[in-house]
Amino acid sequence: MRFEVSKVLDAIEQRLTTDPALARAVVDLAEVVRYADLDGGRPASLLRLGLVVDALATQLAEDNAAVYAVVHRGLLSDADLTSNERMVVRRWADDGLVEVLPTVGDRVLEVADLLGLPVLSRLRFEGVRDRYGWLAGQAGRLMAPVAGKTGATLVAQVGGGAIPSIGSPDPVGAKVLARLWRCPETNCANFGGGGGAFADLAPERRTGGQPPPTMHTGSPTCPRHGKPLTDIGARPPAEALAVRVSGVIRRRFVVSEDSPVVVGRAPETGGIMLGQWLSEEARRWISRSHVRFEMRGGEVVAQDVSTNGTGVRPGGSMDEAERMTLKHQTRVLSPGDLIELYPGVHVGKAKTLTSAAPLNTVSVMAEAPTLSMRILER
């Protein structure tokens, strides 16, 4: 059992990010772990984050949808969690995968505001609705995770509907996100020196995407340490790309100037591995390393590195007459362009690529058959 729980927590860890380019919703972790009615279990359980993350993925129809978790410092020593869970939360905090705060206040709302993300919470935030107009005005921006037939389901607190609404960073957010910031605290996990806050992480997790500073004092401030941040220069150009297989977004990833990304059936460490989502025919056609994406002078460039060639569908056109094939050549990606590794296997800019089919079989809880059965058959 313990082994299975660890595997579930590892799966959940893959869905945590404070990178503005990858986060799809914001949660308050201390709140989510106490949704005891989701599984009828202990007063606090880290596994409930898995249920909420599953609901987000299903309702966005997007595999691997990641959450930005804000964590009150007290959770790191909360006696209602198991010692293993406390250790895991501390590791997430040290790695900068979650944002730890001495007081949470309205930070969840601020992050959602700056990044244009939905908030997953049962709170109604009545007292601050005038400051965050979208709380009452935009459907899908405030969704409550409640017990559903299988695990959790997200219910819109305003306007109905089941689809979390994701926009773009607001003007203040866009401005602070254009710069890199450094916290005077030497061990700050979120605003470490030189933009290398993630230097200790495995390459596939090292996105370099700094979280948004808090702006409550009127100037960029470290939300954890409460100290003014130093502007250390322009944030290097980066672009979020998405992989869509058979109509479903399977993975988002970031390409930046110093970190090109290879996509293929089974590329080397740090690449995006598609094997698990491919049909037998697609697996035969697509090379282990198939297409390489890099950032050059602010543009995303795709380079074919495959045996069979890489297709380009300009502007996403499905007209076969317009399809081009790269044979070890490069192409600067325009906003709507689709890079086609095989029919139905596409990569494009995350901004313009959406799921076109429901997400049927996915669960971060899948690694714990007995555990998820207990939850699902409750």
Ligand SMILES: [Zn+2]
């Ligand atoms: Zn700090």
